[in-house]
Amino acid sequence: xxxxxxxxxxxxxxxxxxxxxxxFPFYYAILTSFKSGTDLFRITYWPTSLSLGNYTxxxxxxxxxxxxxxxxxxxxxxxxxxxxMAVTASYALSRVRFRGRGLLLLTILSVSMFPQIAVxxxxxxxxxxxxxxxxxxxxxxxxxxxxxxxxxxxxTTFMRDLPIEIEEAxxxxxATPWVIITKVFMPxxxxxxxxxxxxxxxxxxxxxxxALTFTSSNATRTVPVAIALLxxxxxxxxxxxxxxxxxxxxxxxxxxxxLIFQRKIISGLTAGGVKG
Numbered sequence: 001x002x003x004x005x006x007x008x009x010x011x012x013x014x015x016x017x018x019x020x021x022x023x024f025p026f027y028y029a030i031l032t033s034f035k036s037g038t039d040l041f042r043i044t045y046w047p048t049s050l051s052l053g054n055y056t057x058x059x060x061x062x063x064x065x066x067x068x069x070x071x072x073x074x075x076x077x078x079x080x081x082x083x084x085m086a087v088t089a090s091y092a093l094s095r096v097r098f099r100g101r102g103l104l105l106l107t108i109l110s111v112s113m114f115p116q117i118a119v120x121x122x123x124x125x126x127x128x129x130x131x132x133x134x135x136x137x138x139x140x141x142x143x144x145x146x147x148x149x150x151x152x153x154x155x156t157t158f159m160r161d162l163p164i165e166i167e168e169a170x171x172x173x174x175a176t177p178w179v180i181i182t183k184v185f186m187p188x189x190x191x192x193x194x195x196x197x198x199x200x201x202x203x204x205x206x207x208x209x210x211a212l213t214f215t216s217s218n219a220t221r222t223v224p225v226a227i228a229l230l231x232x233x234x235x236x237x238x239x240x241x242x243x244x245x246x247x248x249x250x251x252x253x254x255x256x257x258x259l260i261f262q263r264k265i266i267s268g269l270t271a272g273g274v275k276g
Contacts, residue, residue, distance in 0.1 A: 026251065033244040054245035063218040064246060067226035071250075074136050074222060075204040078143045079197045085144075086151035086196070087189075091181050093152070094159040095167065105156065112149040116209050127214055138214040139222065143207060147200045158192040159185060194261050202254055223250050 031044070036051045058064050092098075093105055123142055132138040162185060170180045186193070208224040215221045221229075227246045231238045 026248075029244045029247050029251075032240060033248050035241055054239075054241035055249070057239075058242050058246045058249065062226075063221075064223070064226055066219060067221050067223045068249070070136055070220060071205055071222040071224075074139045074143065075201045077140050078147055078204040079201050081140070081144050082147045082151045082200050083193060083197055085148060086155050087181060087186065087193075089152045090155035090159045091177065091185065093156045095164075105153070108149045109153050112146065112153075116146070120209065120213060123210075124213060133214060134216045134220055136215075136220055139204075139207075139211055142210045142214065143204045147203060151196045151200060154196045155189065155192055158189060162188055198257060198261060201257070205250075205254065 028045075031047060033054050034047065034050050034052070035042075036049070036053050039049055042048075089108075093101060123145075127133055127138045127141065130141075132141060166184055166188075167180055170184050175184070206224060207222075208228070211222045211225045212228070215225065218226070223246070227243060227250070230243050230246065
């Protein structure tokens with residue numbers, strides 16, 4: 001009995017420690033975003049002042065609103081394109097039998113193993129060749145390339161677990177492959193679609209290297225680059241308050257999305273884990 005209490009206490013203590021370690025950086029960023037002046041260099045763990053000056057400065061000066069809009073447009077279009085192509089590709093890879101299907105799936109997965117820096121030079125030449133440099137289409141193009149392998153792999157695994165009898169019944173009723181995908185499979189795949197879509201959105205929203213390389217003006221930059229360019233010369237010239245305020249503004253939408261779709265995310269991540 002005593003050993004069970006010790007185990008339970010140790011487990012909850014570990015959970016609390018993990019939560020504190022994970023949440024504390026975001027909490028301290030919020031705390032710092034409300035500081036101003038010399039308070040920024042004072043280490044405190046509880047609110048001592050409340051100033052919205054950093055948020056006002058970030059939102060009214062420069063092009064942060066435009067950068068925020070660019071990130072939203074790019075991330076949304078990347079998710080839409082990736083899911084559209086991934087759903088159709090996953091149907092072919094999971095339901096249509098053809099030679100080399102397994103090799104093709106492994107090739108798709110292997111693409112995601114390459115680090116961004118390894119393909120940056122070659123991808124930059126492709127972007128420049130198509131005249132996409134310094135446009136949001138360069139980001140949409142590059143992000144979709146790196147997002148698609150993951151979404152295809154996850155949706156293919158999920159679609160394989162769907163009963164084949166459902167598809168056979170639809171074929172008997174005269175449904176075409178497109179009708180089967182949109183009317184039969186997609187309603188059953190919402191957990192997987194939400195999970196992969198949200199992860200793709202987060203990856204596109206936070207991406208920095210391609211955004212820094214393929215854009216050169218404030219009109220086309222996304223928020224990660226905009227935040228990085230807020231820094232000044234020496235450490236005393238860096239506007240830490242503005243940086244923290246911008247970071248909070250960028251992070252809050254992601255937290256809200258995860259909280260809204262958390263049940264779908266859990267269902268999508270655990271789908272196929274248990275077969276009945």
